[in-house]
Amino acid sequence: MTTIIDSAVEKSAASPEALLKAAVSGAKPAESKAAAPVPTAARAVRRFDAVTMGLAGAALAVGTVLGAGTAILATPRPQGTAVVLAEINAALEANRLEASRLAIASDRLDKSVAALKDAADAARSEAKARSAALTEKVGKTESALVAKIAALGERIEQAEKEQGARLAAAAAQAEKRTVASAAPPAPVAKPEPVQTGSIPDAKPKPAVIESWAVRDVYDGTAMLEDRRRRLVEVAIGDAIPGVGRVEAVERRGREWVVVTRQGLVTPQPW
Known part of the structure:
Protein backbone atom coordinates (compact mmCIF):
# COMPACT_ATOMS: atom_id res chain seq x y z
CA MET A 1 0.00 0.00 0.00
CA THR A 75 35.80 36.48 -22.72
CA PRO A 76 37.98 39.19 -24.48
CA ARG A 77 38.92 38.90 -28.15
CA PRO A 78 42.24 40.68 -28.47
CA GLN A 79 43.02 39.46 -31.96
CA GLY A 80 39.76 40.66 -33.57
CA THR A 81 39.92 44.05 -31.83
CA ALA A 82 43.50 44.68 -32.98
CA VAL A 83 42.55 43.87 -36.56
CA VAL A 84 39.61 46.25 -36.43
CA LEU A 85 41.75 49.02 -34.87
CA ALA A 86 44.44 48.44 -37.46
CA GLU A 87 41.89 48.73 -40.28
CA ILE A 88 40.45 51.91 -38.73
CA ASN A 89 43.93 53.43 -38.38
CA ALA A 90 44.77 52.45 -41.95
CA ALA A 91 41.55 54.07 -43.21
CA LEU A 92 42.25 57.23 -41.19
CA GLU A 93 45.81 57.38 -42.51
CA ALA A 94 44.56 56.94 -46.08
CA ASN A 95 42.03 59.72 -45.52
CA ARG A 96 44.74 61.99 -44.12
CA LEU A 97 46.98 61.29 -47.12
CA GLU A 98 44.12 61.93 -49.54
CA ALA A 99 43.23 65.16 -47.75
CA SER A 100 46.89 66.28 -47.90
CA ARG A 101 47.07 65.43 -51.61
CA LEU A 102 43.86 67.34 -52.28
CA ALA A 103 45.19 70.33 -50.32
CA ILE A 104 48.42 70.33 -52.36
CA ALA A 105 46.47 70.02 -55.63
CA SER A 106 44.15 72.85 -54.57
CA ASP A 107 47.14 75.05 -53.71
CA ARG A 108 48.73 74.34 -57.10
CA LEU A 109 45.44 75.05 -58.84
CA ASP A 110 45.12 78.37 -56.99
CA LYS A 111 48.66 79.33 -58.00
CA SER A 112 47.98 78.36 -61.64
CA VAL A 113 44.77 80.38 -61.69
CA ALA A 114 46.59 83.39 -60.18
CA ALA A 115 49.39 83.08 -62.76
CA LEU A 116 46.88 82.86 -65.61
CA LYS A 117 45.04 85.88 -64.27
CA ASP A 118 48.28 87.89 -64.07
CA ALA A 119 49.23 86.84 -67.61
CA ALA A 120 45.77 87.80 -68.89
CA ASP A 121 45.98 91.19 -67.19
CA ALA A 122 49.45 91.81 -68.63
CA ALA A 123 48.32 90.78 -72.13
CA ARG A 124 45.24 93.00 -71.85
CA SER A 125 47.36 95.98 -70.77
CA GLU A 126 49.87 95.40 -73.56
CA ALA A 127 47.07 95.09 -76.13
CA LYS A 128 45.54 98.36 -74.92
CA ALA A 129 48.92 100.12 -75.13
CA ARG A 130 49.58 98.79 -78.63
CA SER A 131 46.09 99.74 -79.77
CA ALA A 132 46.51 103.27 -78.43
CA ALA A 133 49.93 103.63 -80.08
CA LEU A 134 48.62 102.29 -83.39
CA THR A 135 45.60 104.58 -83.26
CA GLU A 136 47.85 107.58 -82.59
CA LYS A 137 50.22 106.61 -85.41
CA VAL A 138 47.34 106.14 -87.86
CA GLY A 139 45.92 109.51 -86.83
CA LYS A 140 49.26 111.26 -87.41
CA THR A 141 49.68 109.53 -90.78
CA GLU A 142 46.20 110.55 -91.87
CA SER A 143 46.82 114.15 -90.81
CA ALA A 144 50.14 114.29 -92.70
CA LEU A 145 48.55 112.71 -95.78
CA VAL A 146 45.66 115.17 -95.71
CA ALA A 147 48.12 118.07 -95.40
CA LYS A 148 50.20 116.78 -98.33
CA ILE A 149 47.11 116.29 -100.49
CA ALA A 150 45.91 119.81 -99.66
CA ALA A 151 49.33 121.30 -100.51
CA LEU A 152 49.47 119.34 -103.77
CA GLY A 153 45.98 120.51 -104.67
CA GLU A 154 46.99 124.12 -104.05
CA ARG A 155 50.10 123.70 -106.21
CA ILE A 156 48.10 122.14 -109.03
CA GLU A 157 45.51 124.90 -108.81
CA GLN A 158 48.23 127.57 -108.86
CA ALA A 159 49.95 125.92 -111.83
CA GLU A 160 46.64 125.73 -113.69
CA LYS A 161 46.02 129.40 -113.01
CA GLU A 162 49.49 130.38 -114.23
CA GLN A 163 49.16 128.21 -117.31
CA GLY A 164 45.73 129.69 -118.04
CA ALA A 165 47.10 133.20 -117.67
CA ARG A 166 49.99 132.44 -120.03
CA LEU A 167 47.69 130.89 -122.60
CA ALA A 168 45.31 133.83 -122.34
CA ALA A 169 48.18 136.28 -122.77
CA ALA A 170 49.52 134.30 -125.70
CA ALA A 171 46.11 134.20 -127.32
CA ALA A 172 45.70 137.98 -126.84
CA GLN A 173 49.13 138.68 -128.30
CA ALA A 174 48.44 136.34 -131.18
CA GLU A 175 45.17 138.07 -131.84
CA LYS A 176 46.91 141.44 -131.76
CA ARG A 177 49.58 140.18 -134.12
CA THR A 178 46.97 138.80 -136.43
CA VAL A 179 45.14 142.14 -136.51
CA ALA A 180 48.39 143.98 -137.06
CA SER A 181 49.49 141.68 -139.84
CA ALA A 182 46.09 141.97 -141.54
CA ALA A 183 46.51 145.76 -141.91
CA PRO A 184 48.49 146.81 -144.99
CA PRO A 185 51.98 147.97 -144.11
CA ALA A 186 52.78 151.61 -144.71
CA PRO A 187 55.13 152.18 -147.60
CA VAL A 188 58.61 152.93 -146.49
CA ALA A 189 60.84 154.92 -148.72
CA LYS A 190 63.97 153.09 -149.50
CA PRO A 191 67.06 155.21 -149.10
CA GLU A 192 69.16 155.72 -152.11
CA PRO A 193 72.24 153.63 -152.16
CA VAL A 194 75.30 155.62 -151.35
CA GLN A 195 78.44 154.84 -153.07
CA THR A 196 81.02 154.18 -150.46
CA GLY A 197 83.67 152.92 -152.67
CA SER A 198 84.61 149.36 -153.34
CA ILE A 199 84.30 148.24 -149.69
CA PRO A 200 81.67 145.37 -149.55
CA ASP A 201 79.25 144.85 -146.62
CA ALA A 202 81.02 143.49 -143.58
CA LYS A 203 78.16 141.17 -142.55
CA PRO A 204 75.73 139.43 -144.84
CA LYS A 205 72.03 139.75 -144.03
CA PRO A 206 70.85 136.66 -142.02
CA ALA A 207 68.27 134.42 -143.61
CA VAL A 208 64.66 134.32 -142.36
CA ILE A 209 63.35 130.96 -141.21
CA GLU A 210 59.92 130.49 -142.80
CA SER A 211 58.85 127.41 -140.85
CA TRP A 212 58.48 129.26 -137.52
CA ALA A 213 56.95 132.58 -136.53
CA VAL A 214 57.27 134.74 -133.41
CA ARG A 215 53.86 135.30 -131.80
CA ASP A 216 54.81 136.89 -128.46
CA VAL A 217 57.74 137.73 -126.21
CA TYR A 218 57.56 138.18 -122.41
CA ASP A 219 60.26 138.13 -119.74
CA GLY A 220 62.93 137.08 -122.24
CA THR A 221 60.85 134.08 -123.41
CA ALA A 222 59.49 133.92 -126.96
CA MET A 223 56.28 132.15 -127.98
CA LEU A 224 56.84 130.49 -131.39
CA GLU A 225 54.30 128.89 -133.72
CA ASP A 226 54.91 126.59 -136.66
CA ARG A 227 52.75 126.05 -139.74
CA ARG A 228 50.87 123.22 -138.00
CA ARG A 229 49.69 125.64 -135.30
CA ARG A 230 51.98 124.15 -132.67
CA LEU A 231 53.12 126.56 -129.93
CA VAL A 232 56.56 126.40 -128.32
CA GLU A 233 58.12 128.58 -125.62
CA VAL A 234 61.88 129.15 -126.00
CA ALA A 235 64.52 131.21 -124.29
CA ILE A 236 68.25 131.74 -124.76
CA GLY A 237 69.95 128.33 -124.80
CA ASP A 238 66.80 126.37 -125.73
CA ALA A 239 66.55 124.44 -129.00
CA ILE A 240 63.90 125.04 -131.67
CA PRO A 241 62.78 121.78 -133.29
CA GLY A 242 64.32 121.55 -136.77
CA VAL A 243 66.22 124.83 -136.41
CA GLY A 244 68.74 124.71 -133.61
CA ARG A 245 69.84 126.54 -130.49
CA VAL A 246 68.50 130.00 -129.64
CA GLU A 247 71.31 132.52 -129.35
CA ALA A 248 69.33 135.66 -128.59
CA VAL A 249 65.84 137.16 -128.34
CA GLU A 250 66.06 140.73 -129.63
CA ARG A 251 63.84 143.59 -130.54
CA ARG A 252 64.69 145.02 -133.91
CA GLY A 253 62.69 148.08 -134.71
CA ARG A 254 59.06 147.35 -134.00
CA GLU A 255 59.40 143.58 -134.08
CA TRP A 256 60.85 140.87 -131.93
CA VAL A 257 63.13 138.30 -133.50
CA VAL A 258 64.76 135.08 -132.32
CA VAL A 259 68.36 134.74 -133.45
CA THR A 260 69.73 131.28 -134.32
CA ARG A 261 72.74 130.10 -136.31
CA GLN A 262 70.52 129.17 -139.22
CA GLY A 263 68.78 132.52 -139.34
CA LEU A 264 66.14 134.68 -137.78
CA VAL A 265 62.67 133.70 -136.62
CA THR A 266 60.42 136.68 -137.24
CA PRO A 267 56.68 137.36 -137.04
CA GLN A 268 54.98 135.85 -140.06
CA PRO A 269 51.61 136.82 -141.54
CA TRP A 270 50.35 133.27 -142.04
Missing part, protein backbone atom coordinates in the same frame (compact mmCIF):
# COMPACT_ATOMS: atom_id res chain seq x y z
CA THR A 2 2.79 2.42 0.81
CA THR A 3 4.53 1.63 -2.48
CA ILE A 4 1.46 2.38 -4.46
CA ILE A 5 0.99 5.69 -2.62
CA ASP A 6 4.64 6.66 -3.27
CA SER A 7 4.26 5.89 -6.95
CA ALA A 8 1.19 8.04 -7.10
CA VAL A 9 2.96 10.84 -5.28
CA GLU A 10 5.93 10.68 -7.70
CA LYS A 11 3.60 10.65 -10.72
CA SER A 12 1.67 13.57 -9.41
CA ALA A 13 4.77 15.58 -8.54
CA ALA A 14 6.51 17.67 -11.29
CA SER A 15 9.83 16.52 -12.79
CA PRO A 16 13.07 18.50 -12.33
CA GLU A 17 13.12 19.48 -16.03
CA ALA A 18 9.62 20.84 -15.75
CA LEU A 19 10.52 22.69 -12.60
CA LEU A 20 13.63 24.19 -14.38
CA LYS A 21 11.53 25.32 -17.32
CA ALA A 22 8.97 26.80 -14.98
CA ALA A 23 11.64 28.64 -13.00
CA VAL A 24 13.24 30.08 -16.18
CA SER A 25 9.94 31.10 -17.79
CA GLY A 26 8.20 32.09 -14.60
CA ALA A 27 5.28 29.69 -15.25
CA LYS A 28 3.73 27.44 -12.64
CA PRO A 29 4.23 23.69 -12.92
CA ALA A 30 1.39 21.79 -14.47
CA GLU A 31 -0.98 20.18 -12.00
CA SER A 32 -2.38 16.72 -12.33
CA LYS A 33 -5.74 16.55 -14.03
CA ALA A 34 -7.04 13.94 -11.59
CA ALA A 35 -8.04 15.04 -8.18
CA ALA A 36 -5.54 13.71 -5.66
CA PRO A 37 -6.75 12.31 -2.45
CA VAL A 38 -5.97 14.15 0.73
CA PRO A 39 -2.32 13.29 1.59
CA THR A 40 -1.27 12.07 4.88
CA ALA A 41 1.58 13.56 6.89
CA ALA A 42 4.16 11.17 5.48
CA ARG A 43 3.06 11.80 1.98
CA ALA A 44 3.21 15.53 2.53
CA VAL A 45 6.74 15.31 3.85
CA ARG A 46 7.89 13.22 0.91
CA ARG A 47 6.21 15.56 -1.54
CA PHE A 48 7.91 18.57 0.08
CA ASP A 49 11.27 16.87 -0.15
CA ALA A 50 10.75 16.05 -3.82
CA VAL A 51 9.72 19.60 -4.61
CA THR A 52 12.67 21.02 -2.68
CA MET A 53 15.10 18.79 -4.51
CA GLY A 54 13.56 19.72 -7.86
CA LEU A 55 13.83 23.40 -7.13
CA ALA A 56 17.43 23.03 -6.02
CA GLY A 57 18.30 21.14 -9.20
CA ALA A 58 16.54 23.74 -11.32
CA ALA A 59 18.38 26.57 -9.56
CA LEU A 60 21.68 24.74 -10.09
CA ALA A 61 20.95 24.26 -13.76
CA VAL A 62 19.97 27.88 -14.23
CA GLY A 63 23.12 29.07 -12.42
CA THR A 64 25.27 26.84 -14.57
CA VAL A 65 23.69 28.13 -17.77
CA LEU A 66 23.95 31.76 -16.68
CA GLY A 67 27.57 31.35 -15.56
CA ALA A 68 28.54 29.76 -18.85
CA GLY A 69 26.84 32.54 -20.83
CA THR A 70 28.47 35.23 -18.72
CA ALA A 71 31.86 33.61 -19.12
CA ILE A 72 31.37 33.41 -22.87
CA LEU A 73 30.28 37.03 -23.12
CA ALA A 74 33.03 38.27 -20.80
Whole structure:
Protein backbone atom coordinates (compact mmCIF):
# COMPACT_ATOMS: atom_id res chain seq x y z
CA MET A 1 0.00 0.00 0.00
CA THR A 2 2.79 2.42 0.81
CA THR A 3 4.53 1.63 -2.48
CA ILE A 4 1.46 2.38 -4.46
CA ILE A 5 0.99 5.69 -2.62
CA ASP A 6 4.64 6.66 -3.27
CA SER A 7 4.26 5.89 -6.95
CA ALA A 8 1.19 8.04 -7.10
CA VAL A 9 2.96 10.84 -5.28
CA GLU A 10 5.93 10.68 -7.70
CA LYS A 11 3.60 10.65 -10.72
CA SER A 12 1.67 13.57 -9.41
CA ALA A 13 4.77 15.58 -8.54
CA ALA A 14 6.51 17.67 -11.29
CA SER A 15 9.83 16.52 -12.79
CA PRO A 16 13.07 18.50 -12.33
CA GLU A 17 13.12 19.48 -16.03
CA ALA A 18 9.62 20.84 -15.75
CA LEU A 19 10.52 22.69 -12.60
CA LEU A 20 13.63 24.19 -14.38
CA LYS A 21 11.53 25.32 -17.32
CA ALA A 22 8.97 26.80 -14.98
CA ALA A 23 11.64 28.64 -13.00
CA VAL A 24 13.24 30.08 -16.18
CA SER A 25 9.94 31.10 -17.79
CA GLY A 26 8.20 32.09 -14.60
CA ALA A 27 5.28 29.69 -15.25
CA LYS A 28 3.73 27.44 -12.64
CA PRO A 29 4.23 23.69 -12.92
CA ALA A 30 1.39 21.79 -14.47
CA GLU A 31 -0.98 20.18 -12.00
CA SER A 32 -2.38 16.72 -12.33
CA LYS A 33 -5.74 16.55 -14.03
CA ALA A 34 -7.04 13.94 -11.59
CA ALA A 35 -8.04 15.04 -8.18
CA ALA A 36 -5.54 13.71 -5.66
CA PRO A 37 -6.75 12.31 -2.45
CA VAL A 38 -5.97 14.15 0.73
CA PRO A 39 -2.32 13.29 1.59
CA THR A 40 -1.27 12.07 4.88
CA ALA A 41 1.58 13.56 6.89
CA ALA A 42 4.16 11.17 5.48
CA ARG A 43 3.06 11.80 1.98
CA ALA A 44 3.21 15.53 2.53
CA VAL A 45 6.74 15.31 3.85
CA ARG A 46 7.89 13.22 0.91
CA ARG A 47 6.21 15.56 -1.54
CA PHE A 48 7.91 18.57 0.08
CA ASP A 49 11.27 16.87 -0.15
CA ALA A 50 10.75 16.05 -3.82
CA VAL A 51 9.72 19.60 -4.61
CA THR A 52 12.67 21.02 -2.68
CA MET A 53 15.10 18.79 -4.51
CA GLY A 54 13.56 19.72 -7.86
CA LEU A 55 13.83 23.40 -7.13
CA ALA A 56 17.43 23.03 -6.02
CA GLY A 57 18.30 21.14 -9.20
CA ALA A 58 16.54 23.74 -11.32
CA ALA A 59 18.38 26.57 -9.56
CA LEU A 60 21.68 24.74 -10.09
CA ALA A 61 20.95 24.26 -13.76
CA VAL A 62 19.97 27.88 -14.23
CA GLY A 63 23.12 29.07 -12.42
CA THR A 64 25.27 26.84 -14.57
CA VAL A 65 23.69 28.13 -17.77
CA LEU A 66 23.95 31.76 -16.68
CA GLY A 67 27.57 31.35 -15.56
CA ALA A 68 28.54 29.76 -18.85
CA GLY A 69 26.84 32.54 -20.83
CA THR A 70 28.47 35.23 -18.72
CA ALA A 71 31.86 33.61 -19.12
CA ILE A 72 31.37 33.41 -22.87
CA LEU A 73 30.28 37.03 -23.12
CA ALA A 74 33.03 38.27 -20.80
CA THR A 75 35.80 36.48 -22.72
CA PRO A 76 37.98 39.19 -24.48
CA ARG A 77 38.92 38.90 -28.15
CA PRO A 78 42.24 40.68 -28.47
CA GLN A 79 43.02 39.46 -31.96
CA GLY A 80 39.76 40.66 -33.57
CA THR A 81 39.92 44.05 -31.83
CA ALA A 82 43.50 44.68 -32.98
CA VAL A 83 42.55 43.87 -36.56
CA VAL A 84 39.61 46.25 -36.43
CA LEU A 85 41.75 49.02 -34.87
CA ALA A 86 44.44 48.44 -37.46
CA GLU A 87 41.89 48.73 -40.28
CA ILE A 88 40.45 51.91 -38.73
CA ASN A 89 43.93 53.43 -38.38
CA ALA A 90 44.77 52.45 -41.95
CA ALA A 91 41.55 54.07 -43.21
CA LEU A 92 42.25 57.23 -41.19
CA GLU A 93 45.81 57.38 -42.51
CA ALA A 94 44.56 56.94 -46.08
CA ASN A 95 42.03 59.72 -45.52
CA ARG A 96 44.74 61.99 -44.12
CA LEU A 97 46.98 61.29 -47.12
CA GLU A 98 44.12 61.93 -49.54
CA ALA A 99 43.23 65.16 -47.75
CA SER A 100 46.89 66.28 -47.90
CA ARG A 101 47.07 65.43 -51.61
CA LEU A 102 43.86 67.34 -52.28
CA ALA A 103 45.19 70.33 -50.32
CA ILE A 104 48.42 70.33 -52.36
CA ALA A 105 46.47 70.02 -55.63
CA SER A 106 44.15 72.85 -54.57
CA ASP A 107 47.14 75.05 -53.71
CA ARG A 108 48.73 74.34 -57.10
CA LEU A 109 45.44 75.05 -58.84
CA ASP A 110 45.12 78.37 -56.99
CA LYS A 111 48.66 79.33 -58.00
CA SER A 112 47.98 78.36 -61.64
CA VAL A 113 44.77 80.38 -61.69
CA ALA A 114 46.59 83.39 -60.18
CA ALA A 115 49.39 83.08 -62.76
CA LEU A 116 46.88 82.86 -65.61
CA LYS A 117 45.04 85.88 -64.27
CA ASP A 118 48.28 87.89 -64.07
CA ALA A 119 49.23 86.84 -67.61
CA ALA A 120 45.77 87.80 -68.89
CA ASP A 121 45.98 91.19 -67.19
CA ALA A 122 49.45 91.81 -68.63
CA ALA A 123 48.32 90.78 -72.13
CA ARG A 124 45.24 93.00 -71.85
CA SER A 125 47.36 95.98 -70.77
CA GLU A 126 49.87 95.40 -73.56
CA ALA A 127 47.07 95.09 -76.13
CA LYS A 128 45.54 98.36 -74.92
CA ALA A 129 48.92 100.12 -75.13
CA ARG A 130 49.58 98.79 -78.63
CA SER A 131 46.09 99.74 -79.77
CA ALA A 132 46.51 103.27 -78.43
CA ALA A 133 49.93 103.63 -80.08
CA LEU A 134 48.62 102.29 -83.39
CA THR A 135 45.60 104.58 -83.26
CA GLU A 136 47.85 107.58 -82.59
CA LYS A 137 50.22 106.61 -85.41
CA VAL A 138 47.34 106.14 -87.86
CA GLY A 139 45.92 109.51 -86.83
CA LYS A 140 49.26 111.26 -87.41
CA THR A 141 49.68 109.53 -90.78
CA GLU A 142 46.20 110.55 -91.87
CA SER A 143 46.82 114.15 -90.81
CA ALA A 144 50.14 114.29 -92.70
CA LEU A 145 48.55 112.71 -95.78
CA VAL A 146 45.66 115.17 -95.71
CA ALA A 147 48.12 118.07 -95.40
CA LYS A 148 50.20 116.78 -98.33
CA ILE A 149 47.11 116.29 -100.49
CA ALA A 150 45.91 119.81 -99.66
CA ALA A 151 49.33 121.30 -100.51
CA LEU A 152 49.47 119.34 -103.77
CA GLY A 153 45.98 120.51 -104.67
CA GLU A 154 46.99 124.12 -104.05
CA ARG A 155 50.10 123.70 -106.21
CA ILE A 156 48.10 122.14 -109.03
CA GLU A 157 45.51 124.90 -108.81
CA GLN A 158 48.23 127.57 -108.86
CA ALA A 159 49.95 125.92 -111.83
CA GLU A 160 46.64 125.73 -113.69
CA LYS A 161 46.02 129.40 -113.01
CA GLU A 162 49.49 130.38 -114.23
CA GLN A 163 49.16 128.21 -117.31
CA GLY A 164 45.73 129.69 -118.04
CA ALA A 165 47.10 133.20 -117.67
CA ARG A 166 49.99 132.44 -120.03
CA LEU A 167 47.69 130.89 -122.60
CA ALA A 168 45.31 133.83 -122.34
CA ALA A 169 48.18 136.28 -122.77
CA ALA A 170 49.52 134.30 -125.70
CA ALA A 171 46.11 134.20 -127.32
CA ALA A 172 45.70 137.98 -126.84
CA GLN A 173 49.13 138.68 -128.30
CA ALA A 174 48.44 136.34 -131.18
CA GLU A 175 45.17 138.07 -131.84
CA LYS A 176 46.91 141.44 -131.76
CA ARG A 177 49.58 140.18 -134.12
CA THR A 178 46.97 138.80 -136.43
CA VAL A 179 45.14 142.14 -136.51
CA ALA A 180 48.39 143.98 -137.06
CA SER A 181 49.49 141.68 -139.84
CA ALA A 182 46.09 141.97 -141.54
CA ALA A 183 46.51 145.76 -141.91
CA PRO A 184 48.49 146.81 -144.99
CA PRO A 185 51.98 147.97 -144.11
CA ALA A 186 52.78 151.61 -144.71
CA PRO A 187 55.13 152.18 -147.60
CA VAL A 188 58.61 152.93 -146.49
CA ALA A 189 60.84 154.92 -148.72
CA LYS A 190 63.97 153.09 -149.50
CA PRO A 191 67.06 155.21 -149.10
CA GLU A 192 69.16 155.72 -152.11
CA PRO A 193 72.24 153.63 -152.16
CA VAL A 194 75.30 155.62 -151.35
CA GLN A 195 78.44 154.84 -153.07
CA THR A 196 81.02 154.18 -150.46
CA GLY A 197 83.67 152.92 -152.67
CA SER A 198 84.61 149.36 -153.34
CA ILE A 199 84.30 148.24 -149.69
CA PRO A 200 81.67 145.37 -149.55
CA ASP A 201 79.25 144.85 -146.62
CA ALA A 202 81.02 143.49 -143.58
CA LYS A 203 78.16 141.17 -142.55
CA PRO A 204 75.73 139.43 -144.84
CA LYS A 205 72.03 139.75 -144.03
CA PRO A 206 70.85 136.66 -142.02
CA ALA A 207 68.27 134.42 -143.61
CA VAL A 208 64.66 134.32 -142.36
CA ILE A 209 63.35 130.96 -141.21
CA GLU A 210 59.92 130.49 -142.80
CA SER A 211 58.85 127.41 -140.85
CA TRP A 212 58.48 129.26 -137.52
CA ALA A 213 56.95 132.58 -136.53
CA VAL A 214 57.27 134.74 -133.41
CA ARG A 215 53.86 135.30 -131.80
CA ASP A 216 54.81 136.89 -128.46
CA VAL A 217 57.74 137.73 -126.21
CA TYR A 218 57.56 138.18 -122.41
CA ASP A 219 60.26 138.13 -119.74
CA GLY A 220 62.93 137.08 -122.24
CA THR A 221 60.85 134.08 -123.41
CA ALA A 222 59.49 133.92 -126.96
CA MET A 223 56.28 132.15 -127.98
CA LEU A 224 56.84 130.49 -131.39
CA GLU A 225 54.30 128.89 -133.72
CA ASP A 226 54.91 126.59 -136.66
CA ARG A 227 52.75 126.05 -139.74
CA ARG A 228 50.87 123.22 -138.00
CA ARG A 229 49.69 125.64 -135.30
CA ARG A 230 51.98 124.15 -132.67
CA LEU A 231 53.12 126.56 -129.93
CA VAL A 232 56.56 126.40 -128.32
CA GLU A 233 58.12 128.58 -125.62
CA VAL A 234 61.88 129.15 -126.00
CA ALA A 235 64.52 131.21 -124.29
CA ILE A 236 68.25 131.74 -124.76
CA GLY A 237 69.95 128.33 -124.80
CA ASP A 238 66.80 126.37 -125.73
CA ALA A 239 66.55 124.44 -129.00
CA ILE A 240 63.90 125.04 -131.67
CA PRO A 241 62.78 121.78 -133.29
CA GLY A 242 64.32 121.55 -136.77
CA VAL A 243 66.22 124.83 -136.41
CA GLY A 244 68.74 124.71 -133.61
CA ARG A 245 69.84 126.54 -130.49
CA VAL A 246 68.50 130.00 -129.64
CA GLU A 247 71.31 132.52 -129.35
CA ALA A 248 69.33 135.66 -128.59
CA VAL A 249 65.84 137.16 -128.34
CA GLU A 250 66.06 140.73 -129.63
CA ARG A 251 63.84 143.59 -130.54
CA ARG A 252 64.69 145.02 -133.91
CA GLY A 253 62.69 148.08 -134.71
CA ARG A 254 59.06 147.35 -134.00
CA GLU A 255 59.40 143.58 -134.08
CA TRP A 256 60.85 140.87 -131.93
CA VAL A 257 63.13 138.30 -133.50
CA VAL A 258 64.76 135.08 -132.32
CA VAL A 259 68.36 134.74 -133.45
CA THR A 260 69.73 131.28 -134.32
CA ARG A 261 72.74 130.10 -136.31
CA GLN A 262 70.52 129.17 -139.22
CA GLY A 263 68.78 132.52 -139.34
CA LEU A 264 66.14 134.68 -137.78
CA VAL A 265 62.67 133.70 -136.62
CA THR A 266 60.42 136.68 -137.24
CA PRO A 267 56.68 137.36 -137.04
CA GLN A 268 54.98 135.85 -140.06
CA PRO A 269 51.61 136.82 -141.54
CA TRP A 270 50.35 133.27 -142.04
